[in-house]
Amino acid sequence: MATRERTKELIDGIYNAIIEMDEDAVTELCKTVIDEGIDAYYAVSEGLTKAMDRVGELYTNNEYFVPELLLCADALYTGLDILRPHIKSNSDEKKKQLIIGTIEGDIHDIGKNLVKIMFEAAGWVVHDLGKDVMLQRFVEEQARTHSDVIALSALMTTSMTAMPKAIAMIKAADPDVAVMVGGAPLTRDIAVSYGADGYADNAGEAVREANEMLKRIMK
Amino acid sequence: MRQEKMTWVERLDALRNGRSVDRVPFLSFILGFCAKNVGYPVASVYSDPERSLLAQMLTREQYGYDSEPFYGYASFGGSEFGGEIKLPDGEYEQAPSHVRFAVEKEQDVDRLELPDVKNAGVLPSAMKFSQLQIANGIEPSVVVGGAFTIAGNICVVDTLCRWVIKKQGLVHRLLRLATDHILDIARFWVDRFGKGRVNIQIWEPLASNQIISPRHFEKLVLPYQVELHEKLLAIGIKHILCHICGEQNQNLPYWSDVPMGKFGIISIGKEIDITTAIKYFGDRYVIAGNIEPAILQTGTPGEIYELCRQAIEKGKHAPKGFALMQGCEVPVNTPPYNLYTMKKAVDDFGYY
Incomplete structure (x- = not known):
């Protein structure tokens, strides 16, 4: 010892x-x-x-x-x-889960991958759907995993316009899941206007934002 | 609308040659929007030089901006070096994107060769576009990425990023090939159209500080970018429009060492303040920018009008000139009135 x-x-x-x-x-x-x-x-x-x-x-x-x-x-x-x-398994501990993907129409995944890294490092279970993810896939993956948070990424200004539709679809199927967005063309104001629960300016802030978002929603 | 005293040709010529202009020129980074604007598929602006030129000319006529039609896209270099590019075809797609990179692992770098600029990738379409430019009384132009952006279009970007620290020899090899390829293209265009007649646009998003550090920019990217620009000017390119895309504030002291011609245009994104750009480049080059595409797409006409007013007031009296421009490409789904609002702001605030 x-x-x-x-x-x-x-x-x-x-x-x-x-x-x-x-x-x-x-x-x-x-x-x-x-x-x-x-x-x-x-x-x-x-x-x-x-x-x-x-x-x-x-x-x-x-x-x-x-x-x-x-x-x-x-x-x-x-x-x-x-x-x-x-690591000795501890069945009492429930790890938080994240679904993440770059939105339909966008093949840029560096930012998404950095965010994924930070969540995995923080001990979350991450379901990575990859890039150019059809909107329905987020809904399907949520039905399968019952994750705590869904994170949508976009680099292209045109592609980010898919986000409000994706968020509406996700919330229609599961109103309780928290959705956060990020990517170069996004701002907190745009995120709010799209109906997102959270926004992270960069990968370094994403986990903190997710945790704060969950606290806000639980209130 | 005020009566303009110069045609767009006269205005651009004056801007590039240090003479006064009647008003702040209005330049546009606009491709897919033009295709959609005239009822063509977005992809046609990349795949069909004739439709591309026509769509751009008609859209310019409609919205009153000054920039010439051009052919190009940010992932240029991918297919030329043996990768695969997909044209935009989905509801949420704007530009060509990579399906497969030419370099995915170390050994692939050894197999790379300089492309034949007469036949590789989209270069035949780019040349056809330039011939159409000439036929329509427009100066021929060619659009390429910066050396690091082309390196990132040849090689999977996260692999390239790892090599930036761990295998810099491979990065140097990619930067060498990218630089030589751009020079080959420029020589081809100058041979075809003549010295002093070709305009070049260089777009450099990947060397932004959203990806690499200013230290790596200085050590790895800067020497190639300086060499590239010096040689471009030496072979007869007079003006370089360099789009310093994204968050590049920490790179600005280094960019100021890169020659752009007399007078080149430095195009900046929303991340760089116009006053800051003038401080670094204003005594030598025209500054162009920096209306945020996302606001153009999602903002109200009032917000855009105010943003343009502020930009014009900051830039209007830059020593070598200022042009109002988007900070990057106009999104294809931009509400038409929002684009028109940029011209309205130029008309209301841009006259000298």
Whole structure:
């Protein structure tokens, strides 16, 4: 059993390696965590997830950009692949679920992928429908998964005009699900006018916005 | 409507050559809207040079903007290097998009070759369009991406982004090919139409700070962009219209090192304030911008009118001139009156 100091050393190491985009170091440290009997769930939440929170801040503050965020995510997934099989399942814990996709007519998915990364890093179960997603697919996936949030992405100004129709279809089928939108041409005002419950200006803010949106809706 | 003292040809010529104009010119980034405006499929503005030119000429006549019809789209370079492009055909589609990239993995880069500019991809259509421009008394033009945007049209973008940090040699190879390809195109056009007669538009969305850092812009992109522009000017291109698309505020100090000709046009998006653009470029180049396409599509005429008024007042007295323009392409579903409102604002506030 690792000492408290040793555990901290390894978790800090994972945290720093994620932020430094060092996939090899993350691999080595996560294997050591398992070898030394440290709780895998603790390593994920205190090492990987907290590091990605920091990466999100760096991205929001224009210190990190898409390349940096993608490489941090690569390191994150490497760590998750090693640690996840060792996490003891807790049937009492219900993870929040997200459906995400780039709207019909739009094939640009970098922004959508960054948002997906941030939700996965925060421990959400993500159902990624991909890009150029027909509007009905969101409705069908919600009927299948009963997710907490549906996130719609668009880069093209023309494609974003599909969002109000998508939101209306989703809400008609499931009035309780929260819908958030994002993408370069969108603003909070446009999001409101489209009937969305939430809007995130960038990937770094998306998870916080989703959680706040859920709190607002539950009131 | 006020009586104009210059034709659009005279106005653009004056703008590009440092002479005074009667009013603020009104330029438009407008393609698919034109096709829809005259009852053609949106795709025809990319697939059919004759319909494309006609749709653009008729739409310009209707809305009174000054810019010449042009042929091009932001994902240019994709099919030319061996990828696959799909034309817009759905209700919510505006522009050609990638179906398959020429480069998906490292080994694909080694197989890349410079395209034959006479036959590759859409270049035969682009050349046909330029011949139609000449036949209609319009100066021939060619539209390309910036070096990094073309690199991102050759290679899957998230892969390119990873290489920006981990495998910069591959990024240099792609930027080299992109730069040389643009120069090959420009030489082909200049050989065909003559020195000083070809206008070029360079659109650079991918190097924005929504994607890469200013540090990577400076280190990786800037040397190729400077080389490209210097060589374009050396082979007989007089004016470059460079659309610095998206959030590029942190790149502006570097863009100011990129020559645009005498006088080039710097086209900016909503993210860059016109006053800021004038600070960086106004003593050397015309500034054009920056009406937000999303507001053009979703806003009220009153909002657009006010936005245009503010833009004109900020830019009108820029040292080398200002043109009111959209910050990026006019969405195909823009309410027609909203586009007309831009001209109305120019008529009301743009006269000198």
